[in-house]
Amino acid sequence: MSANDYKHLFGPVQSSRLGRSLGIDLVPLKTCTYNCLYCQLGASAKTTQERREYVSAAEIISEVKSWLAKGGEADYLTLSGSGEPTLNCRLGKIIEGIKGLGSGIPLAVITNGSLLCRPEVRDELMGADVVLPSLDAVDEESFRAINRPLEALEYDRILAGLRDFSLVFRGEIWLEVFLLAGVNDSDQHIEKLAALLETISADKIQLNTVSRPAGEQVERVSHRRLEEIRQRLGDKAEVIVGGEKERPYGAVNSS
Numbered sequence: 001m002s003a004n005d006y007k008h009l010f011g012p013v014q015s016s017r018l019g020r021s022l023g024i025d026l027v028p029l030k031t032c033t034y035n036c037l038y039c040q041l042g043a044s045a046k047t048t049q050e051r052r053e054y055v056s057a058a059e060i061i062s063e064v065k066s067w068l069a070k071g072g073e074a075d076y077l078t079l080s081g082s083g084e085p086t087l088n089c090r091l092g093k094i095i096e097g098i099k100g101l102g103s104g105i106p107l108a109v110i111t112n113g114s115l116l117c118r119p120e121v122r123d124e125l126m127g128a129d130v131v132l133p134s135l136d137a138v139d140e141e142s143f144r145a146i147n148r149p150l151e152a153l154e155y156d157r158i159l160a161g162l163r164d165f166s167l168v169f170r171g172e173i174w175l176e177v178f179l180l181a182g183v184n185d186s187d188q189h190i191e192k193l194a195a196l197l198e199t200i201s202a203d204k205i206q207l208n209t210v211s212r213p214a215g216e217q218v219e220r221v222s223h224r225r226l227e228e229i230r231q232r233l234g235d236k237a238e239v240i241v242g243g244e245k246e247r248p249y250g251a252v253n254s255s
């Protein structure tokens with residue numbers, strides 16, 4: 001059962017983290033709060049922190065309902081894809097509506113975590129089964145260098161939001177750390193990261209690196225170095241390279 005006939009669904013794609021994952025797009029291509037060095041969605045023309053109903057909640061729920069009615073099967077229904085899903089201001093209604101379809105398929109949300117500093121975003125995410133936020137930086141300087149956020153976004157506030165969310169969320173949190181050689185894989189960076197991770201209640205720490213051509217000159221971290229970092233970060237850490245981020249890379253609506 002393919003999602004090719006739908007405007008806001010793609011896949012199911014085979015995901016290293018989520019198995020067979022039906023992607024659900026909540027925003028137009030690369031509508032995001034960041035413009036990461038490693039982003040594979042192309043140049044960021046729509047960097048914003050304005051929450052709007054970029055894509056109609058009713059349309060999304062109707063498409064998922066139709067896909068399920070036609071016998072669609074997946075391991076996860078995943079809000080992700082073309083940008084930052086929490087920018088859709090109807091996020092809570094979309095999660096509620098999809099869960100209300102009663103498919104029994106768990107719902108995952110892949111987010112860069114930048115809006116978790118907003119209480120309403122944390123509340124809206126409470127109905128998800130798994131939330132997969134990112135944490136690549138360890139301070140304001142590395143945040144600006146790696147994620148290249150909107151000027152108004154502050155690292156400390158985002159980190160505090162992630163911590164607050166991790167304390168109250170009843171589902172699982174799988175935190176992704178995207179590592180770039182020579183940028184955030186030094187011993188010094190990893191020691192700071194290890195200290196930060198002690199303060200966040202995540203169920204998994206998932207280490208990723210470049211596996212396909214990205215928009216900028218970025219280099220992958222070797223398997224040997226990833227393994228060293230995994231060991232340093234403890235039992236919750238795992239390497240997921242192989243290993244793409246669960247995004248369609250611009251090939252929206254293709255499986």
Ligand code: SF4
Pocket residue numbers: 030032033034035036038039040041082083084112
């Ligand atoms: S990698 Fe994700 S968070 Fe970063 S700019 Fe691209 S879509 Fe946004």
